[in-house]
Amino acid sequence: MPDAADPAPMNAPYRRKFRREGEERRRQDLIDATLDSVAEYGLQGASLRTIALRAGVTAGLVRHYFPGKEELLQEAYASLMGRMTEQAKAALVMENTSPRQRLAAFVSANLNVPIIDARVFSLWATFIGRAGADPSLARAHREGYLGFRNEVEAVVAEVLGAEQRKPDAGELRHHAIAINAIIDGLWIEGCLAGEMFSPGELAAIGIKTVEAELGLAPSTKFQEK
Amino acid sequence: MPDAADPAPMNAPYRRKFRREGEERRRQDLIDATLDSVAEYGLQGASLRTIALRAGVTAGLVRHYFPGKEELLQEAYASLMGRMTEQAKAALVMENTSPRQRLAAFVSANLNVPIIDARVFSLWATFIGRAGADPSLARAHREGYLGFRNEVEAVVAEVLGAEQRKPDAGELRHHAIAINAIIDGLWIEGCLAGEMFSPGELAAIGIKTVEAELGLAPSTKFQEK
């Protein structure tokens, strides 16, 4: 190509080209960039400049959509929790299946991708580690946890009801706490050391353990031998 | 008050008094101060000056005992993990008790203070959240986890052996994974929302769930009614 006339004025301060995006889009981009940055560099490494760079804007813009960094982090955490609980509950809305199958599907869904995911775990741990000092984080967690446990309790009631058993409220609560713990514990193991388990292994263990906890006769589907 | 004569020499630079402590003591103080700071302010808020202030020294001294901040944090994490696994295993060294009682004591110990503790949990979550990005943290966790799981596996083998059952390696592994998950999950619930549970409730749930997982006949000691 021939040397085209340099279109750049010699001392003109170059100003970056930009496009105006809708507010919804920009806010979401910034939140996603925040989660990416926190997952990769931690809370300490997630500076406004890092986040803005990842979102394709400059740092100053953040303050146009959020009062400050703290609020951005809070909204990012809320967004993360929303997505997690949404995915977790999605497995419960199946129809034309027995309660027991729905419970198994619920456990299985929580112990496979995309819920078993190192990045999501890293984010969860990073934020939850601040729950002790940050009341707003603590409250957000508490709500998510109780919502999750109530879902579990409802399915458990259905499963036991189908078996002609009538547990009282205390038993139901204990079952829900235990099952919630089983899922959480296996979720952590899978996220932190997924390659130590064969595909589906955690889900199989989870289902077997949950059914043992409820005192159900072993199913044939996931039995060992 | 009358204007007392200012005891301060006018331009003399005041230099802080200090005592020389042994190397072991200072290192431990700095590590403890680091853990305190991280628990209270998070990794981002734990600056060298904050840590040093808490340890009763000035920031420059840190570099006299540690090559840099990163090494201080790593040693602090190692110290934390060491204390945690040490406490957790302590419950296993009882003598003159049946394997089943030892298992129950192990579960119970892990679901009561001092292992159920919001500060320790906050530290664990903060550090573990960085495991995905920091290989040295990931390795430290992996070792602690496998060590813990092996302990569990050994007790499980004893318990089942005492019941005349001969599980193969795969079953044993699954039991250990499941029991580890139960303990971890209940530990998290207790740390994050301890006041939602009555004293001993989590331990009771844990023992019952673990025994159900192993297919043991319900014991009378912790039975509901």
Place this chain on the structure above:
DNA sequence: AGCCTTGTTGTGCAAGTGTATAAATAGCCT
């Protein structure tokens, strides 16, 4: 076309960061 709103950039700033290094002094040794 030209204007006007406002989304967006760029710069500046005070505070705080980790690290480097010089200066001081506490406490042991003789």
Place this chain on the structure above:
DNA sequence: AGGCTATTTATACACTTGCACAACAAGGCT
């Protein structure tokens, strides 16, 4: 008592951080 040395303090420095604000321009409106 007095000196020596290593522990400790204090200061300096280059850099980053979150935030404030002025300048700019993208894109709809008339």
